[in-house]
Structure formats: structure tokens, C-alpha cells
Amino acid sequence: MNAATAHGPPRPLLPDRMPPVGIFWLFVLPFAALTAVFGVWPIILSIQTSFTASATALKPNPTWVGLANYVSIFADPVFVASLWRTLLYTFLAVVSTITLALLYALLLHSALVGRGRTFFKLAIFLPVVTPDIAGYVVWRWLYDQSFGALNMALAALHLPTFGGLASTSTVLQAVLIAELWHHVGFYVVIFLANLALCDKGQMEAADIDGAGAWQKFWHVVLPQLRPALLVNSVYALIQYLKTFTVVAVMTKGGPNDATNFLSYYAYQLFDQGRYGEATAMASVLFAIVIVLAAALMRLQRTRPAG
Amino acid sequence: MQRPSPWLKALAIITATLVSVICLYPYYWMLVSSFRTTQAILSSPLRPWPEQLSLDVLREIATVGGTPLWRYALNSVLITSASTLIGILVTALGAYALVRRPKFWLFRCLRAGFMVTIMYPYMLLVIPVYIVMYKIGLLGGYSGIILFLALGPIQFFLFEQFFQTIPRSIIEAALIDGASEAQILFSVVLPLAMPVVATASIITFLLNWAQWLPVLVVSRSPDTYTLPVALLNLNGELGVNFQGIMALSVLTTIPVTLFFLVAQRRVMSGMTAGAVKG
Numbered sequence: 001m002n003a004a005t006a007h008g009p010p011r012p013l014l015p016d017r018m019p020p021v022g023i024f025w026l027f028v029l030p031f032a033a034l035t036a037v038f039g040v041w042p043i044i045l046s047i048q049t050s051f052t053a054s055a056t057a058l059k060p061n062p063t064w065v066g067l068a069n070y071v072s073i074f075a076d077p078v079f080v081a082s083l084w085r086t087l088l089y090t091f092l093a094v095v096s097t098i099t100l101a102l103l104y105a106l107l108l109h110s111a112l113v114g115r116g117r118t119f120f121k122l123a124i125f126l127p128v129v130t131p132d133i134a135g136y137v138v139w140r141w142l143y144d145q146s147f148g149a150l151n152m153a154l155a156a157l158h159l160p161t162f163g164g165l166a167s168t169s170t171v172l173q174a175v176l177i178a179e180l181w182h183h184v185g186f187y188v189v190i191f192l193a194n195l196a197l198c199d200k201g202q203m204e205a206a207d208i209d210g211a212g213a214w215q216k217f218w219h220v221v222l223p224q225l226r227p228a229l230l231v232n233s234v235y236a237l238i239q240y241l242k243t244f245t246v247v248a249v250m251t252k253g254g255p256n257d258a259t260n261f262l263s264y265y266a267y268q269l270f271d272q273g274r275y276g277e278a279t280a281m282a283s284v285l286f287a288i289v290i291v292l293a294a295a296l297m298r299l300q301r302t303r304p305a306g
Numbered sequence: 307m308q309r310p311s312p313w314l315k316a317l318a319i320i321t322a323t324l325v326s327v328i329c330l331y332p333y334y335w336m337l338v339s340s341f342r343t344t345q346a347i348l349s350s351p352l353r354p355w356p357e358q359l360s361l362d363v364l365r366e367i368a369t370v371g372g373t374p375l376w377r378y379a380l381n382s383v384l385i386t387s388a389s390t391l392i393g394i395l396v397t398a399l400g401a402y403a404l405v406r407r408p409k410f411w412l413f414r415c416l417r418a419g420f421m422v423t424i425m426y427p428y429m430l431l432v433i434p435v436y437i438v439m440y441k442i443g444l445l446g447g448y449s450g451i452i453l454f455l456a457l458g459p460i461q462f463f464l465f466e467q468f469f470q471t472i473p474r475s476i477i478e479a480a481l482i483d484g485a486s487e488a489q490i491l492f493s494v495v496l497p498l499a500m501p502v503v504a505t506a507s508i509i510t511f512l513l514n515w516a517q518w519l520p521v522l523v524v525s526r527s528p529d530t531y532t533l534p535v536a537l538l539n540l541n542g543e544l545g546v547n548f549q550g551i552m553a554l555s556v557l558t559t560i561p562v563t564l565f566f567l568v569a570q571r572r573v574m575s576g577m578t579a580g581a582v583k584g
Contacts, residue, residue: 021407035400035416035423035457039419040423042438110318112314112315112317116322124325126329128577131558132516135559137541138552141551152351153352238425244519275437279434286430293425
């Protein structure tokens with residue numbers, strides 16, 4: 001334990017005389033136990049299982065099959081289609097989430113909205129803390145062709161009806177709308193927090209220089225929003241790559257596999273006892289999450305400071 | 307600054323109102339539909355108020371999938387409260403130790419392990435967690451569900467961020483006075499941390515109330531299901547009891563909605579702070 005405390009120079013934030021790690025072991029122990037049992041161990045187990053035969057995966061001595069599960073999933077056209085579908089959906093969802101959240105945050109932050117701001121903020125954030133199952137169940141029935149309030153309303157306004165969850169051409173939009181409803185408030189509030197920290201002096205200087213609204217946005221506001229942009233895109237990326245609940249509640253992957261995303265497909269295989277392939281898919285998805293999140297952070301870091 | 311034109315102002319308020327209506331309408335429709343019979347909704351789904359205000363539907367959903375409704379409600383309260391309590395205690399202590407000894411290599415490994423865990427696609431983490439629980443015999447009981455739900459990213463970041471802001475001089479002074487680390491924790495740090503503890507507890511409660519897949523996977527029978535899982539089951543049943551589904555959605559939503567409205571400032575600022583750190 002004394003050797004441990006000798007590690008590295010003390011952080012400036014901390015007292016110079018570092019007492020032994022001693023009692024901190026005790027503090028950290030339950031947290032370490034939970035992280036190990038419900039985090040690190042299952043992840044290692046998952047990676048390990050992806051190299052074993054499904055039938056023996058739960059046995060003490062599983063049969064090692066090398067990369068066979070990975071070869072098999074990439075030879076599975078349903079998986080490959082699901083992979084591309086997941087990436088495409090994630091791209092569309094991240095872009096629309098960030099754009100809508102940014103625009104709405106700018107609107108709420110501006111002097112235009114006035115005293116209603118608190119209410120508008122509450123309204124957009126309420127779905128975030130609403131149990132997703134309940135929210136998606138309601139949306140599923142709003143879209144429904146026979147119960148559906150949505151098509152009834154569209155018809156009353158003489159607008160074309162929406163295929164909703166029943167048609168392969170509209171189901172992705174329908175799922176995305178429900179997901180935006182559930183998630184976008186979170187991103188709005190993060191942008192708002194960042195906007196509140198923005199330097200007002202710069203805005204005034206831009207005003208004096210006679211900058212137009214677009215110039216101000218592009219050269220003054222956007223550079224200052226970089227922290228929120230980074231956090232929001234990483235969060236949205238991780239969140240949409242693992243899209244699951246909305247599919248489990250609203251579409252079960254259908255119609256015709258149109259919403260069979262990676263998480264959902266892997267979970268179905270797990271349900272059928274195909275542990276090897278399910279965990280191989282989990283590893284692929286995990287690798288994608290790590291690579292894309294790391295790339296985003298890198299991109300943000302190397303861009304010259306605005 | 308030039309003054310915004312009244313037209314622009316009106317346009318902004320109309321836009322924000324429209325967005326709010328889209329956000330809130332599903333709640334309204336759910337609430338109204340829970341008072342209307344399935345037949346009545348079929349004939350006019352958009353009717354803005356119910357034909358009658360009766361709670362008869364509660365008798366229809368008094369049992370869902372052979373288990374009484376009160377059991378699901380009790381499970382929800384029990385599992386959410388217990389996992390929140392344990393989660394806050396464990397995470398606060400853990401984050402505190404990691405902040406106080408950030409250079410210690412084992413603690414750094416632990417933090418890295420935790421980061422990897424929260425990056426891992428949560429729904430797919432449930433698969434291997436099922437296998438782990440099978441190995442250590444936690445399947446089917448409350449303890450497995452509660453312990454699994456106790457771990458979460460937002461509460462960790464909230465605590466870590468807060469502990470990093472405690473000035474070193476305060477802790478140094480206590481050390482010079484001869485206080486032990488345990489004394490420092492309980493009489494110096496904890497009183498300062500009470501607002502964060504409150505914020506993190508509320509957020510954890512809201513998030514854990516909504517959890518469903520871990521509950522579904524770890525359970526061996528509906529005896530340990532929570533309200534969201536019961537709702538999922540009812541929604542998947544053949545022969546749609548539409549009114550019952552809406553009523554159960556209302557029951558699942560109302561407690562957290564009220565809780566959020568009471569603590570909205572704390573929840574919104576807490577979730578932002580917890581996220582910005584990540």
C-alpha cells in the first residue's frame with residue numbers, strides 16, 4: 001500500500017502529504033465490486049463467448065471455435081443488412097437530433113420567447129424522464145391505422161395519411177419521430193446550459209461591427225458551443241447506435257426487417273440460445289461505438305480553436 | 307442591440323407552442339383514452355374529452371398476465387428505491403476515493419473499467435450479465451435486479467465532478483487538525499455534498515423507474531416484474547385491451563412525472579452537469 005502512494009507526483013488539487021491509500025480501499029470496494037460483476041466481467045465473458053460454440057457457451061468448458069462466429073455473422077445477409085441499417089439510421093438520427101436541439105435551444109435562449117421559456121423547457125424535457133416503454137406504447141397506438149389519432153388528424157386537415165409502422169417506406173421515419181420525442185429535450189437542455197455560459201461581450205462587439213444574424217451565428221455563437229456540440233454528438237452517437245427499446249415496443253424489427261437494428265437482432269439470437277453469434281455481434285457493435293466516439297473526440301480536438 | 311420585431315416574436319412563440327403541443331399531446335391522449343372504452347376510441351380516436359369519468363378500467367387491469375397489479379406497483383417502488391439508495395451510496399463513496407487518489411494505478415484501472423462499461427451497448431451488456439448472474443446464482447431474485455440497476459453513469463459523473471471542486475485547502479486544514487479520512491468524509495465532505503446527493507438520488511430514481519430489460523431478463527417469473535415490464539407484456543398480448551394499455555401507461559408515467567415537476571430545476575441542471583462531464 002505504501003508503494004502505491006509513491007506512484008507519480010501528487011496532484012496539485014490534493015494535499016502534499018499523501019496519506020496511504022488505506023481507507024480509500026474500503027470506500028472504493030463496493031463500487032469496484034459492482035463494476036467488476038456487472039461491467040468488466042460480463043464484457044470479458046461476452047468477448048470470450050464470441051469465440052466459442054453457442055451450444056457449449058454456458059458450460060464450464062466451452063468449445064473454442066476461433067473466429068467462426070464472426071465469419072458466420074458476416075456471411076449472414078440479415079446481419080449485414082442490419083449493420084448498414086443501423087449505421088444509416090444512426091447517422092440520420094444524430095444529425096436530426098443535433099440540428100433540431102440546436103435550433104430549438106437558440107430559439108428558447110433568444111429574447112424572442114420571453115417569459116414562457118420555463119414552460120417550453122419543461123414541455124420538451126418531460127418526455128426524457130417519462131419511462132420510454134410508456135412513451136413508445138402511446139406512440140405505437142397514435143400511429144395505429146385503426147385507432148390512430150394521427151391519421152385521423154391528418155385527414156381532418158386534408159393532408160395525405162402517414163403509413164406509420166405498417167409500411168416499410170415510412171417505418172424508419174415513424175420510429176425516428178418517436179425517438180426524437182423521447183430524447184431531444186436532453187440535448188436541448190445541454191445546448192441551453194452552454195448558451196448561458198456564452199460570452200455576451202462578443203455578441204455586443206459583433207453587433208457594433210454590424211455583423212448579420214448569420215455571421216454572428218457562424219463566427220460568434222457556434223465556436224462557443226463546441227463543448228456542447230462535442231458532448232451531444234458523442235452521446236447521440238452512442239445512444240442511437242444501440243437503439244433497442246423503441247423497436248422492441250413498436251415494431252419487433254418489422255415490417256420485413258425494416259427496423260431490425262443490430263442490438264435487436266443480436267438480442268433475438270440471444271433469445272434463441274445462439275450465444276456465440278449474439279456476443280460476436282455485441283463485440284462488433286461495441287467496436288463501432290468505440291471507434292466512432294474516439295474519432296469524434298479527435299476531430300473536435302484537432303480543429304483549431306474558434 | 308436592435309429590438310426584435312413583434313412579428314418575429316409572435317413567430318417564435320407560435321413555434322415554441324407548437325413544439326410543446328407535440329411534446330405534450332401524447333400524454334393528453336393517453337390520459338383521455340384511459341377513461342374511454344376500446345369501442346369508443348375506435349369510433350372516434352380524437353375526441354378531446356372522455357364520455358364518462360369512471361375508474362372501471364382499474365378492475366380490468368387488476369391482474370396482468372396472472373399477477374395482481376399492486377404487485378407490479380410494489381415491485382416498482384421497492385426495486386427503484388432500493389437500487390437508488392444502494393447506487394448513490396456505492397457510487398458516492400467510489401467516486402470520492404477515485405477523486406482523492408486519482409494517480410493510484412489500480413484506481414485508474416477501475417475508472418477505465420467503469421468507462422468501458424458505460425460505453426458498452428447497454429442492451430447487449432444484459433446478455434453477458436445474465437450469464438454472470440447464472441454463474442453466481444443471482445437470477446430470479448430481487449437482489450440481482452437491484453444491484454445491476456445500482457450502477458449508472460450520470461450519478462458517477464455528478465459525484466466525481468462535485469468532489470473535484472472541493473478546495474484542497476479545506477481537506478488540508480482538516481488533516482493538519484489531525485482528522486482521520488473517515489472523519490473528513492463524514493464531517494467535512496458529506497455536509498457539503500448534500501445538494502449533489504439529493505440531485506443524484508432524484509435522477510437515479512427517475513432513470514431506474516423506467517428500466518425494463520434488466521428486470522425482464524433477470525426475472526424468472528412475473529413476481530419480480532415492475533410496471534414498465536407489465537406494460538410491455540400487456541401491450542404484446544393478443545386481443546388488444548386498448549383502454550387497459552392506456553391506463554397502465556398512465557400509472558407507469560404519473561409518479562415520475564409528478565416527481566419531475568416538483569424537482570424540475572434540480573433534474574434538468576443535474577442531468578446536464580452529469581452529461582457535460584462525460
